[in-house]
Amino acid sequence: MFSLREASALAREPEVAAAIDAVDRYLDGSSGPRRFRAARNSPDAAPEREGYAGLARIGITTACLPEAGGGSGLAAGVTALVAERLGHRLAREPFVENVVLPAGLALALASEPMMASLAAGEIACVAWQEGSYARPAATAISAALSRDGSRLRLRGRKRFVMGARASTCVYVLALLQGEPAIVRVEGASPGVAREDRRLADGTCWSDISFDVALEAPALVARGEAARAALGAALDLANLALAGQLHGLQARILEMTLEYLGLRVQFDRPIGSFQALQHRAVDLYTHAQIARFLVGEATDAFVPGAEARVLEAYASRAKARCADSALRIAKEGIQMHGGIGFSDEHDLGLYVKRVLVLSAWLGNAHWHRRRLAALDPSAAGEAE
Amino acid sequence: MRDWNSLPDTAFRAELRAFIGAHLPAGLRDHPRRIPRWETTRPWYLALSRAGLLAPNWPAEHGGMGLAAPKMIIYFEELERAGAPRLYDMGLFMLGPILIRHGSEAQKREYLPRILSGEHRWSQGYSEPGAGSDLASLRTVARQEGEYWVLEGHKTWTTFLDDATHMFLLARTRKGARKQEGLTLFLLGLDAPGVRRRLIATLAGHEELGEVFLDGVRVPAANIVGPLHGGWGAAKDLLEFERINNGSPKLPLYALNQLHAYARANGLLADPAFSERFTRLRLDLQDQYCAYRHFCNQLKSGRTPGPEVSLLKIWSTETFQRLAELFLEVAREAGVEADLLDEAGSLAALRLWYRSRPATIYSGSSEVQRNLLARRVLGLPGAGA
Numbered sequence: 032m033f034s035l036r037e038a039s040a041l042a043r044e045p046e047v048a049a050a051i052d053a054v055d056r057y058l059d060g061s062s063g064p065r066r067f068r069a070a071r072n073s074p075d076a077a078p079e080r081e082g083y084a085g086l087a088r089i090g091i092t093t094a095c096l097p098e099a100g101g102g103s104g105l106a107a108g109v110t111a112l113v114a115e116r117l118g119h120r121l122a123r124e125p126f127v128e129n130v131v132l133p134a135g136l137a138l139a140l141a142s143e144p145m146m147a148s149l150a151a152g153e154i155a156c157v158a159w160q161e162g163s164y165a166r167p168a169a170t171a172i173s174a175a176l177s178r179d180g181s182r183l184r185l186r187g188r189k190r191f192v193m194g195a196r197a198s199t200c201v202y203v204l205a206l207l208q209g210e211p212a213i214v215r216v217e218g219a220s221p222g223v224a225r226e227d228r229r230l231a232d233g234t235c236w237s238d239i240s241f242d243v244a245l246e247a248p249a250l251v252a253r254g255e256a257a258r259a260a261l262g263a264a265l266d267l268a269n270l271a272l273a274g275q276l277h278g279l280q281a282r283i284l285e286m287t288l289e290y291l292g293l294r295v296q297f298d299r300p301i302g303s304f305q306a307l308q309h310r311a312v313d314l315y316t317h318a319q320i321a322r323f324l325v326g327e328a329t330d331a332f333v334p335g336a337e338a339r340v341l342e343a344y345a346s347r348a349k350a351r352c353a354d355s356a357l358r359i360a361k362e363g364i365q366m367h368g369g370i371g372f373s374d375e376h377d378l379g380l381y382v383k384r385v386l387v388l389s390a391w392l393g394n395a396h397w398h399r400r401r402l403a404a405l406d407p408s409a410a411g412e413a414e
Numbered sequence: 415m416r417d418w419n420s421l422p423d424t425a426f427r428a429e430l431r432a433f434i435g436a437h438l439p440a441g442l443r444d445h446p447r448r449i450p451r452w453e454t455t456r457p458w459y460l461a462l463s464r465a466g467l468l469a470p471n472w473p474a475e476h477g478g479m480g481l482a483a484p485k486m487i488i489y490f491e492e493l494e495r496a497g498a499p500r501l502y503d504m505g506l507f508m509l510g511p512i513l514i515r516h517g518s519e520a521q522k523r524e525y526l527p528r529i530l531s532g533e534h535r536w537s538q539g540y541s542e543p544g545a546g547s548d549l550a551s552l553r554t555v556a557r558q559e560g561e562y563w564v565l566e567g568h569k570t571w572t573t574f575l576d577d578a579t580h581m582f583l584l585a586r587t588r589k590g591a592r593k594q595e596g597l598t599l600f601l602l603g604l605d606a607p608g609v610r611r612r613l614i615a616t617l618a619g620h621e622e623l624g625e626v627f628l629d630g631v632r633v634p635a636a637n638i639v640g641p642l643h644g645g646w647g648a649a650k651d652l653l654e655f656e657r658i659n660n661g662s663p664k665l666p667l668y669a670l671n672q673l674h675a676y677a678r679a680n681g682l683l684a685d686p687a688f689s690e691r692f693t694r695l696r697l698d699l700q701d702q703y704c705a706y707r708h709f710c711n712q713l714k715s716g717r718t719p720g721p722e723v724s725l726l727k728i729w730s731t732e733t734f735q736r737l738a739e740l741f742l743e744v745a746r747e748a749g750v751e752a753d754l755l756d757e758a759g760s761l762a763a764l765r766l767w768y769r770s771r772p773a774t775i776y777s778g779s780s781e782v783q784r785n786l787l788a789r790r791v792l793g794l795p796g797a798g799a
Contacts (some may be wrong), residue, residue: 032791038708282680288792301796308788309781315792317724380715382677403693 033281033318035115035274038326039119041108041333050109053089054116055129058185058357063121067384068122070235070350073224079197082124083154092130093150095138101150107267108332109139111274111325111348118388121380123234128194131156136202136213136265140252143204145215154197158189158239159204159261164393166401167204167211167261168356174205174241176212177249183207183245185214188238192393195237196227202251203241204261212253214245230382236391268347269392273325273348280318280356283363283381287311290367314362317355324351327338343405350398353389360385415464415474419482426485430467430492437461444497444672444729446756448769449622452577456532459501463530465643469506476514476526483710487703490664494671499669504574505529507659509582512599516640525601539569539583539602539626540649546571547782549584550593552645554628556600558583563587563600563638565631572591573776575611575624577602588643590722599645601603601623601637609630618755618768629786651718658713659778661726663706669737669770682744691740700778702726719789724783732780737772738763 036042042051070078086092094109096102114125117126130192133155137145148153174187185205194203201216201223216223222243227235281351290304291311301307328344360382365373371378389395418426419575441611442450442458462468470489472478483487489662500694510529513522545552554567565585573582581602604611608631613621674694682688705726709719742749754760774780788794 036631039756090564153694288794291794295535300795305785307787308792308794309784311792311794312725312784314729315787319722319725320701320705320729323708324701327704347697347701399690399693399697402697 033322035112035275035277035326035329037324038322039076039112039329041106041330042112042326046103046231047105047109047112050091050094050103050343051116051230053110054091054113055103055192056124057085057089058116058120062338062355063123064380067121067123067251067380068377072229076197078123079125079129080154082122083197083210084128084132087152088126091126096146096150097135098147098169100143102146107135108230108270108329110267110271111136111329111332114271114275115278115281115325118275118308118384119134119282119373121279121282121384122379124195127271127275128156129154129197129251132264133195133202134262135267139260139263140256142211142251143148144248145251148200149189149207154194155200155201156192156194157197157202157204157258157261157264158195158411161187161189161190164191164397167258167265167295172211172409174203176207176214176245177206181247183214183249183348185216185241185243185245186305189241190238191232191236192239193236195239196235199339204257206260207250207253209238211261213251213256213257214249215245216241216249218243226336230387232380234387259338263341265392266338267332269345269349269398270325270328270341272392273321273345273352274329276349276352276356276385277318277321277325278353279381280321280359283356283359283385284314284318284380286381287314287359287363294368301366308359310362314359317358317383321348321355324338324348327406339405343402346393346398346402346405349400350395351394353397353398355393357389372397416479418479418530421485423484423488427488427492430489431618433465434496434498435466438496439497440727440749441758442499446758446760446765447499447620447622448616449500449502449574449620452535454707455499455501456460457533457799460501463532464669465658468530469510471507472510472514472526475523476510478510483707483713484726486710487663487707490662491667494664494668496765497668498670502532502535502574502577504538504578505534505580505714508538509536511718512582512639512648512651513698515651515664516599518636521601521639526621534580535574535578537572537578537604538576539557539572539581541571542568543570547779548624550597550705552584552597554583554585554588556598556633557588558587558635559632561635563598565600565602565628565633565636568625569628570625571614571776572626573622575626576613576621581626582639584649586646587645590643594646596643597645597649598642599639601639601778602631602633606631606633612782616768617771638767658709658719658726660773661706661712661723662707663699663702663730665770665773666695666730666734668736669741669766670696670767673737675742676741677686678760680744688744692707693789695733695740698729698736702729702733720792721786724791725777727777728774728780728783731770734773735770738766742767 041047093102094105095107098104117124177184187233199218201213201218220243224240227236229235292300294301325348328348331344363378367378370376436536438458442478469478470481470486474480482484540549542552554561583600584597586596587598608629610627614623617623622726640643677683709723712719748761749763
């Protein structure tokens with residue numbers, strides 16, 4: 032009823048369909064909620080590393096990398112379709128943070144060394160925020176790169192770095208002679224200090240302080256190219272997050288509808304009460320509007336697409352899905368009653384995942400503000 | 415016959431825009447009435463008809479444009495953009511599709527060309543004083559007398575009644591086990607002896623609604639559409655077309671364009687509180703397009719959208735109302751002055767507010783649509799369960 036596959040033309044391409052099937056088969060092997068619960072507040076990165084290895088085994092970590100670079104060459108939109116499946120099954124796999132963001136950055140930069148390292152199975156993350164989410168163009172960057180003979184020195188502090196704990200290298204945004212630059216830093220370098228911060232859903236992101244010396248080849252990109260590529264990677268990541276949020280909201284709604292049919296009060300299933308039926312319909316409607324939008328946005332992420340179109344689709348999809356998933360999550364709690372507020376029921380695991388993913392990389396309010404400033408005709412709207 | 419679908423979207427849009435620019439009279443743009451009278455819109459209706467642009471949804475063999483979904487969206491966008499008036503379109507969007515699907519060859523030959531020529535202007539006879547949301551409890555009856563059926567009953571809330579020449583209506587032809595059984599769909603000329611109409615003024619003061627009294631009205635058996643006693647199926651089919659059409663983004667798009675123009679002219683876009691609400695509504699509309707395209711594509715690929723299409727109507731009409739409400743709010747005192755309500759070019763806030771109210775009532779109220787989605791799509795238990 033909520034499948035993204037039926038709402039996307041890309042999902043009907045045989046190789047894409049095969050990739051999604053592979054994800055489903057992989058997830059069939061274990062219970063998402065049980066694994067998610069067991070891995071909550073894990074003291075180390077074992078759950079993420081295990082999840083990353085699982086995705087690598089079925090070729091998902093390299094799905095979007097070009098075939099020449101060891102990937103499958105699928106359109107970038109496939110990330111939203113994969114993320115939807117992961118959301119629906121409450122998978123703990125570190126997909127957006129350790130696959131979509133670094134691969135999106137490598138693709139946007141067309142950086143062969145970066146693609147090669149990702150194709151070789153290196154776990155990477157992107158560290159660029161220093162405060163609350165903003166576009167790279169508008170971010171005040173205080174992390175600084177300075178020349179030190181033939182080497183570079185990186186000094187600064189990055190925040191909200193999702194996926195840092197499992198990563199062996201970090202791509203960092205910093206200023207070099209007044210312009211933005213992206214450098215590659217080995218996670219285990221002396222002078223890299225990571226402070227993990229626990230999140231509502233039991234995962235974590237990290238604040239990282241850098242005071243490290245880098246060799247010249249660590250400079251991956253600089254100037255407008257670096258800024259534009261990071262922007263494109265963030266757009267793709269937000270599309271994937273929208274897909275994942277849709278998967279989560281679809282599952283919460285399925286659980287809630289099932290509960291409405293089973294729970295008997297006043298000698299009737301509570302789902303027979305019109306007050307609850309109409310509220311359930313409104314949740315269904317929000318989920319469907321989100322689904323058709325994400326499907327269309329997914330299909331837009333093809334090679335050669337205009338950046339301004341993708342920007343608008345990414346922000347629309349994230350704003351819509353963050354809003355609708357939060358709405359469905361809180362109504363899901365209410366309709367489940369007492370058990371909905373208990374930590375024993377799996378519903379809460381989904382709800383907390385929604386809380387975290389809707390806030391990460393710009394919440395609905397932020398993306399709507401951005402859309403208010405964008406050209407309204409960019410995503411196919413009439414003047 | 416033009417193959418519109420083979421044109422690139424931009425060329426199609428440009429051609430429509432040029433046509434509208436050349437043929438839509440200035441006095442008809444942003445017309446203050448929800449539905450201007452037939453004599454007012456007739457030249458524009460006929461201009462569209464002569465150019466083969468009147469029936470975007472009909473197949474080409476019947477004189478329509480046979481547009482695929484993306485082109486259909488462009489079609490409505492361009493009309494809304496130009497502020498084109500609502501036409502006497504009940505034949506185009508309601509009866510036409512049902513005749514094409516369920517009508518006899520003779521009925522198609524007789525009626526479809528006369529819809530295109532404007533000779534026949536159709537109204538819909540479904541609602542009755544005791545049968546609104548509960549349509550199937552309607553009490554108008556038809557009894558057989560040889561080759562004729564004789565109608566007795568009372569229809570109401572009939573739109574377009576001021577200038578309609580015909581009505582398609584549901585009447586009970588047999589007592590069935592369920593109240594949906596034994597209903598038949600009839601075509602009726604409103605000049606038939608025994609038909610009396612009375613117009614009803616709306617909140618906006620326009621007599622565009624009415625009621626029809628049927629007192630021994632004789633209708634030939636050839637005017638039955640679809641199977642005898644099987645009118646509910648045909649009517650429901652009609653409602654599905656109606657729901658897609660009612661779920662089209664054109665009403666909220668028109669309201670958004672009007673509000674946007676007002677906001678720009680009055681410096682409201684720089685107000686963060688306004689901008690937040692306006693952007694939310696703009697996105698509600700923009701995202702509705704994705705769902706609308708999906709259902710249109712389904713229809714075009716030969717699959718009749720199921721009951722889930724009701725979500726479009728709910729979303730579209732409620733977005734329309736929220737836009738109109740925001741407009742009235744920001745228009746403040748000027749919003750409630752009624753002197754210029756019917757003047758072209760006057761503040762549209764109150765007009766749109768009035769216009770948006772019936773949208774959640776007609777063609778199945780929002781509440782009925784929600785009941786339907788709850789039972790037929792979500793599978794929630796009935797009240798008696």
